[in-house]
Amino acid sequence: MSTTFLPCGVYHENYPQDHAWWQTKFVKGKMILLFLLVFVVIPLLADAYWISVCNQIGYTILGALGVQLLIGYCGQVTLGHAAFLAVGAYTSTLLILEFPWPKFLIDWGIAYPISIVIAAVVAGIWSVLFGLPSAKVKGFYLILTTMAAQFITVDFVITQYVSQIGGRGQAFSLPPGTIKIGPWVIDSDQKVYFMMLILVIMCVIGLANLLRSRAGRAWVAIRDNDISAEVMGINIVKYKLLAFFVAGFIGGIAGAFWISNLAAISPEHFPWFWSLWLVGVILIGGVGSIHGAIFGSIFMVVVMELLQLAIMPLADTYPKLLMDFLFIKEAAFGLAICAFLIFEPNGLAYRWWQIKNYFNLWPFSY
Amino acid sequence: MELFLMTLTTGIMVGGIYALIALGWVLIYKCSGVLNLAMGELTLIGAYVSLSFYSMGIPFLLALLFSLIIGFILGILTERIFLDRLIGEPILTVIMVTVGLSFFFRGIVELIWGTDTRVFTPPVFPLEPIHIGPLIVGQVYLWSFVAAIILLCIFVVFFQYTRWGLAMQATADDEMAALSLGVSARFVYATAWAIAFMAAGVGGTLLGNINGLNISVGYLGLLVLPAVVLGGLNSVPGAIMGGIIIGVLQNLSGAYLDRYFPGGVKEIAPFVFMAVFLLFKPYGLWGWERIERV
Numbered sequence: 001m002s003t004t005f006l007p008c009g010v011y012h013e014n015y016p017q018d019h020a021w022w023q024t025k026f027v028k029g030k031m032i033l034l035f036l037l038v039f040v041v042i043p044l045l046a047d048a049y050w051i052s053v054c055n056q057i058g059y060t061i062l063g064a065l066g067v068q069l070l071i072g073y074c075g076q077v078t079l080g081h082a083a084f085l086a087v088g089a090y091t092s093t094l095l096i097l098e099f100p101w102p103k104f105l106i107d108w109g110i111a112y113p114i115s116i117v118i119a120a121v122v123a124g125i126w127s128v129l130f131g132l133p134s135a136k137v138k139g140f141y142l143i144l145t146t147m148a149a150q151f152i153t154v155d156f157v158i159t160q161y162v163s164q165i166g167g168r169g170q171a172f173s174l175p176p177g178t179i180k181i182g183p184w185v186i187d188s189d190q191k192v193y194f195m196m197l198i199l200v201i202m203c204v205i206g207l208a209n210l211l212r213s214r215a216g217r218a219w220v221a222i223r224d225n226d227i228s229a230e231v232m233g234i235n236i237v238k239y240k241l242l243a244f245f246v247a248g249f250i251g252g253i254a255g256a257f258w259i260s261n262l263a264a265i266s267p268e269h270f271p272w273f274w275s276l277w278l279v280g281v282i283l284i285g286g287v288g289s290i291h292g293a294i295f296g297s298i299f300m301v302v303v304m305e306l307l308q309l310a311i312m313p314l315a316d317t318y319p320k321l322l323m324d325f326l327f328i329k330e331a332a333f334g335l336a337i338c339a340f341l342i343f344e345p346n347g348l349a350y351r352w353w354q355i356k357n358y359f360n361l362w363p364f365s366y
Numbered sequence: 367m368e369l370f371l372m373t374l375t376t377g378i379m380v381g382g383i384y385a386l387i388a389l390g391w392v393l394i395y396k397c398s399g400v401l402n403l404a405m406g407e408l409t410l411i412g413a414y415v416s417l418s419f420y421s422m423g424i425p426f427l428l429a430l431l432f433s434l435i436i437g438f439i440l441g442i443l444t445e446r447i448f449l450d451r452l453i454g455e456p457i458l459t460v461i462m463v464t465v466g467l468s469f470f471f472r473g474i475v476e477l478i479w480g481t482d483t484r485v486f487t488p489p490v491f492p493l494e495p496i497h498i499g500p501l502i503v504g505q506v507y508l509w510s511f512v513a514a515i516i517l518l519c520i521f522v523v524f525f526q527y528t529r530w531g532l533a534m535q536a537t538a539d540d541e542m543a544a545l546s547l548g549v550s551a552r553f554v555y556a557t558a559w560a561i562a563f564m565a566a567g568v569g570g571t572l573l574g575n576i577n578g579l580n581i582s583v584g585y586l587g588l589l590v591l592p593a594v595v596l597g598g599l600n601s602v603p604g605a606i607m608g609g610i611i612i613g614v615l616q617n618l619s620g621a622y623l624d625r626y627f628p629g630g631v632k633e634i635a636p637f638v639f640m641a642v643f644l645l646f647k648p649y650g651l652w653g654w655e656r657i658e659r660v
Binding site: 071077079130132133136137138139140141143144145147148151152155156159160273276279280283287324326327328329330331332333334335336337338341342345 | 401403448451452455457458459461462463465466467468469470471472473474476477591592595599627628630631633634637638640641644645648649650
């Protein structure tokens with residue numbers, strides 16, 4: 001997707017202006033309003049249910065960002081991203097539960113933030129491990145190796161071995177009060193919400209900046225044509241693996257964040273379904289744009305919640321419906337993906353881009 | 367040694383079923399270039415349909431025939447409704463449509479038939495094992511293998527000698543040339559999907575006979591993916607060999623590695639093997655090596 005057109009009468013006179021994130025006063029105002037909305041208005045107005053929906057959205061965004069980087073920017077189709085979320089979540093949980101933290105670290109509430117960072121790095125390295133075949137294989141063959149990542153990591157390593165650590169059985173439950181950042185114990189949806197916001201903003205800014213650096217341009221070049229990229233002097237293997245690392249890193253953050261919202265984690269939280277779901281999210285949102293990951297997450301989560309709200313009243317008369325909701329959700333998700341790919345292959349982000357351009361160019365749209 | 371031989375035979379027999387499903391997969395890929403990730407769900411649908419007919423009291427072969435007919439219709443419908451519009455779209459789009467389809471089908475299957483394990487009652491194949499020399503083989507496996515081999519032969523004959531089969535081969539080989547010779551590509555795509563549905567349905571029915579039928583049979587259907595990758599995506603003999611190799615590998619690893627890595631070695635061994643194998647032969651055993659030019 002190309003850049004947005006500037007409104008009439010706005011000119012760039014130097015490079016800093018050209019590189020600025022918020023290029024006009026209007027954009028600045030809009031972004032400040034957005035920040036006000038997410039930081040003040042939503043926490044004030046939304047009830048606990050909608051806050052938890054927002055958390056779900058944030059988690060999906062964090063997961064989808066990595067997928068977007070791999071598929072949308074680097075062209076490496078991955079169908080096993082939930083594996084890296086799982087690695088992040090389990091690393092963080094194990095660090096919190098098993099690692100002999102010095103007392104003062106726990107008191108200061110640094111243990112969990114440190115564990116998030118370590119979890120992200122571990123997930124990144126794990127992701128590079130499964131990205132290694134990308135040095136040699138392409139296309140569908142690569143898709144299969146990422147699928148292998150999912151089955152090996154979640155269904156085998158985590159279910160059979162990692163879950164046995166500490167003899168807790170299948171699910172690791174986190175005692176209340178263990179998840180603590182600084183003086184705040186993350187125990188309510190509100191606090192999770194703020195943590196989610198900060199993480200999402202950090203990841204989005206980090207990824208967006210990475211994408212306009214040398215690495216980002218290299219990724220796009222690899223996506224567009226890897227042979228020409230190599231001819232132009234890009235070390236493809238290095239940049240592909242870097243993409244896998246960054247995607248795994250963000251995935252690790254997502255997983256480590258999500259444990260704050262779960263009372264207990266188990267391998268069932270990271271099924272193959274979830275990997276496919278994340279890919280579906282970016283397809284619906286739009287491939288090759290960070291907006292796409294965000295719009296797709298919001299769209300999918302909200303639509304699924306609305307579907308649930310619509311079905312729940314019927315459940316009184318048809319009790320079987322409550323059980324079947326999961327299946328209806330699956331079928332609806334499948335249909336949504338198909339419909340978007342057939343009727344709106346560029347995703348929601350493309351519409352957004354069109355709308356923005358329409359207003360920027362208005363009234364002279366030529 | 368006896369254990370080895372027994373797992374080997376079981377593996378080959380289960381592999382025959384995988385080969386059948388894999389054949390359907392390769393067919394779609396060769397004819398229309400669609401990488402179908404919904405194969406597991408196609409397996410499920412066929413299996414459940416024939417199970418439903420069978421539990422209505424219809425004889426097994428007739429039930430299988432009905433499920434073939436329904437598979438044929440569903441295949442053509444799927445192709446017409448979803449895949450037909452996507453000819454020429456990027457590969458990711460097409461793959462993800464099949465992923466969407468797999469969600470859709472799975473949701474529908476779960477809605478209609480629930481998630482409990484169902485078995486073919488009364489059992490279709492006699493339960494007593496057969497002794498072949500020193501080997502003891504379950505009759506289910508043996509008959510499934512025989513059925514799979516017969517169907518494989520029918521498919522091969524279909525491709526080599528019938529008009530439709532030849533049209534499909536022509537399209538797979540060179541779509542443009544086939545079109546100019548008067549082959550309807552759309553018809554070929556639809557037939558490919560119909561055949562894939564039917565092959566998967568038979569495969570699923572046979573798999574369902576072995577261990578009972580539930581959603582995890584769909585996972586077994588997914589095992590065709592390592593099989594086709596192993597054989598090379600666009601090779602029919604490769605699909606058959608790949609299916610058998612995967613079956614053998616799965617059973618051998620279940621028999622020997624389970625001691626060292628308790629748990630689900632059997633389920634993931636094909637994927638591990640495939641991932642490592644791809645590092646050495648990126649296009650599978652007999653896949654076409656694509657020479658890319660800028």
